[in-house]
Amino acid sequence: MKPFKISEAVVRRLPVYLQVLNDLHMRDVQTVSSQELGNKLDLNPAQIRKDLAYFGDFGRKGIGYDVSYLIEKIRQILKLDQPLNVGLVGAGNLGRALCNYNTYLKDNMKITAVFDAHPSMVGASINGLSVLPMDKLQETVAERNIRIGIITVPAVEAQNVADRFVDAGVAGILNFAPTILRVPDHVRIHYADFTTELLSLAYYLEKEGDDEDETVVD
Amino acid sequence: MKPFKISEAVVRRLPVYLQVLNDLHMRDVQTVSSQELGNKLDLNPAQIRKDLAYFGDFGRKGIGYDVSYLIEKIRQILKLDQPLNVGLVGAGNLGRALCNYNTYLKDNMKITAVFDAHPSMVGASINGLSVLPMDKLQETVAERNIRIGIITVPAVEAQNVADRFVDAGVAGILNFAPTILRVPDHVRIHYADFTTELLSLAYYLEKEGDDEDETVVD
DNA sequence: TAGATTGTTAATCGATTAACAATC
């Protein structure tokens, strides 16, 4: 077969599949069908099969998917089968929360450096990491082979931090600040701004006392 | 015109428009065209015009959109023109971070109660709020008219907390735990799991030493 | 008036779903 591009929608579902599969694995489930996965995720089974089939023939007709094998394969696809070092700028509440989440980002992906522009914050210890000053960013990214930068600073400082990460040579950025950032094409940027989720959630709330499901405009 | 449903993709873009418009407003920009908005957001101008036109005729031909007026209108659409109380369960690092973000969730949307199952955490003060025990959840949601619940507890406890929120009568839930939750149809649930964003970001990183933009499979 | 830009229809594009032969 020839190379082809996988759509973002597909890639975005892979971590979700992984989540459910890890859960099944923990509960010693050996095999799962696209039907069962679809039930758990509220997705069409055909879509799940199609998503997985982009990357290979992972299932067995009449049987389903071997849970452990599929976990291994998805981890390979997401490149989680190799070490991936992450740096974080902004040692505030959110930054500290993410550092402590480190256990959740299974094995190979790891926050290995934390930076903060505030002199008073430098030297503090967060989950075993000593907070570094911003002027150490460039060299630390190189030394520790950091390939992803996480931004947890206020919106006004986010672009500046992004520029520093780009200069230092990271390949991807995850931005938690509620602002759009400009980065060169070769750097991939994802947004994790919960305010977007929260505000769009407000749209769907019924007026108090209402009962209907439909969202309407007249 | 007759009632019709607005797609999720459209609703999800509204908060992003609001973000950029607020920024323009702060910089005293009076008027903006769909072209300019499109440049800032990397979106097609026609898409922006179409999105806004679902809700009304907010622009002026030959001129563009009045920034203040459009902000007002989008806030109305998202129901941010009325008070909306939010409760949060899980006073860990992430929960505390969100409480401190309170200033970001402009004016009307506000975290007005924080709960935690840990007795040692109860009574602690977070950004002016005293942490309440879980058995106060039901009555507090009613008393303070809380309509959205935020979940920032570990994955294993998330479903239980969601059930409590549902029983207490919230209309929407924002879940930060990396797990899929089951809620009745009349409760709207949104996910703010950053691990999904982080793992899918890993997929797009070039292998070290590579240079090309294309993501391929063979 | 001439230039700009909206609101909207029609065309295009892409993603989801249904259906089914292959096969475990």
Place this chain on the structure above:
DNA sequence: TAGATTGTTAATCGATTAACAATC
């Protein structure tokens, strides 16, 4: 073998984009 379930093609659905008349 009979039942189950994949991988994949074709059909459907929905979202994005282009184009342009209306009009400021």
